[in-house]
Amino acid sequence: MSNFDPRELRNAFGSFMTGVTVVTAVSESGEKVGFTANSFTSVSVEPSLLLVCPGKNLSSFEIFNSCKHFAINILAEDQQQISNTFASSRAIASLISTGMLMSMAAR
Numbered sequence: 001m002s003n004f005d006p007r008e009l010r011n012a013f014g015s016f017m018t019g020v021t022v023v024t025a026v027s028e029s030g031e032k033v034g035f036t037a038n039s040f041t042s043v044s045v046e047p048s049l050l051l052v053c054p055g056k057n058l059s060s061f062e063i064f065n066s067c068k069h070f071a072i073n074i075l076a077e078d079q080q081q082i083s084n085t086f087a088s089s090r091a092i093a094s095l096i097s098t099g100m101l102m103s104m105a106a107r
Contacts, residue, residue: 006045013042013050022086023052025063025070033060036087040072 024034035058043049052072054064064070075083 004048006048009048010045013045020075020083021052022073022075022082023054023064023070024073025060025067027063027067031063033063034073034086035060035064036083040074 019040020036020038021040022034023037023040024032026032035054037052037054039051039053041051043051050072054061058064
């Protein structure tokens with residue numbers, strides 16, 4: 001995991017009151033997956049920890065369970081279409097491949 005400035009991380013965690021995120025990852029074979037989550041929670045600044053809970057019935061659960069990196073994309077109010085797309089059982093990987101998501105690629 002990259003090193004984060006604890007103050008910046010605390011500020012980032014503190015600014016996220018509640019909302020919707022899209023969690024994205026890439027499998028070892030290169031498959032791009034994602035899901036909508038509103039269960040994003042900061043746990044600790046030192047060490048840098050956050051909590052997001054993918055359900056075991058998630059079609060991409062095994063990818064998330066075994067991935068080394070993932071990205072949390074915090075959505076703005078006007079990005080409901082992205083949220084709705086990833087909330088469906090058939091998330092569109094083109095959103096990821098076109099760069100609309102994972103702009104904060106896991107480091």
